[in-house]
Amino acid sequence: MNDTTRGERGEAREELRRDRRREYLLIPQAVIALVIVIAIVWVREVFFV
């Protein structure tokens, strides 16, 4: 392996942390999708069945 500078490694480590944190966005995204789906099913059950 090559000799990367401490700065480069520090930046890479910070980017890794950032990308790892960005994965937590999947949770609210799924919640938004789920809420919309539940709302549609609720409309169906209340007004159409």
Add this chain to the structure above:
Amino acid sequence: MDVFWDVLYNVLVIVLLVFVATGAVPVITAAVHFVIVPMHAFFNHYGKAEPYFPRVAIMVPAWNEATVISATIERLLALEYPRESLRIYVIDDASTDDTPAIVSGWEAREPGRVFLLRREQGGQGKAHTLNHGIRVVLGDDWAEAVLIMDADVIFTPSSLAKMTRHLSDPKVGAVSAYIAEGSRDRNYMTRFIAIEYVLAQLASRRAQNVLGAHACLAGGAQLHSRANLEAIGGAIPTGTLAEDTVATFESQLHGRRMVFEPHAVVLAEEPGTIDALWKQRLRWARGNVQVSSIYRKVWFRPGHGVHHLGSIAFGASWFSIFLLPFAMILSSIGLVGLLLLQSDLAELVFRALWVTAAVTYIFSMLIGVQLDGRIGRSSWREAFLFPGLVSFVVMIAALFPGLIEETLPSMFGLQLTPVGHTLLTLFIYLWISLAMLGAWLARVIEKTRAGRFFSPFLTYLVGYGPLLCAITVDSYIKEWRKADAVWIKTEKTGRVLG
């Protein structure tokens, strides 16, 4: 005698119900996959990844790439990666244009960084071309990792470093990036492909990360550790039309983990017409038919070996895509048969099937458009018309009973006659199969003058999903007839975003 007919009738009803249930299998599999996607927040490989900059040999297979190769080399040299740890090998597959001359120029300007490897006899396919380069690279001990790519894709500056960090874990054999549709001149087809890539990569491959089994690491951005390449024989397996899928399977069968890195973005130019898409996907689909057969002893054998390719979830996912056209046709036959025997039961199972499909589709598309903001903003129409306008209306009809067939016509003073109602029901039940015929028709008329307008219109009407299914049917036929398996390269013009 009556008892015999009763039994026969009941058996027939059960068989038809099974047919309809076949259509539910891919829907449920997709639903499970999309429920798994958010779990990637907790079950991912980031915890075991470290900043890591191995010496990487980049393999660029090139055949008549004069329009794109210079820009590709320039961008690779500009990657945010230690300069001394990067070498670019352009493997020229006996090009007849200026590709070798252009690469020679770069070789002279960047000695020790850019290399031209020339094959005098080409046309055998990408795997053969790559192997020519891999043999050279593995011939000395410089390279610690090998990146396989396509000549026309653009690696965003940080993408390679985001991929290599996973190789710090010796259990990882290969890493793939997110190949995003990146054509400069977008049209309806590239927008459909863009949303397909979001669903198939950003969503599905995250789920595969969680499940621990990968179907295919994209051939346009496949980073292997040297140890992994050597373990699978020091070459990309040849003999199929899906060399990237076979390499992915072989790596896992040799006990190494595959990782999809969603934040490493690679832009690619994709087909802008149905015909070009058909040719590209026919090659992929035929490759998948071959892979299904080659690994027949792997499927649905959980706990066998050091990999998860035999898990039920992975097998269900693979065959749900592979056999989707069969499922759609069987489902139509089941619904029409039940309509003739027991129309009430037919309606009940139709609603159960289509409501499940609608809920899954809405959930998956809502996740999909959020995963990549750029694609979500530009392709949200294609996301919601992915199954086609007609299927979209059928889903609304299934979700909201009476809305389409009664409420809406009554607003215009119209009412369906009993015959009209039966014909409409028959059409709806048959639609998922008819849609594939519509997709085939869209390709047929595309080259006509009227086709320039009607082909996109028909594609929106029947849907992009059924278009892919029609191509899969074509692949079954071509494989069954043992049609020539020529490796036809997808035509590229260098219109990817700079």
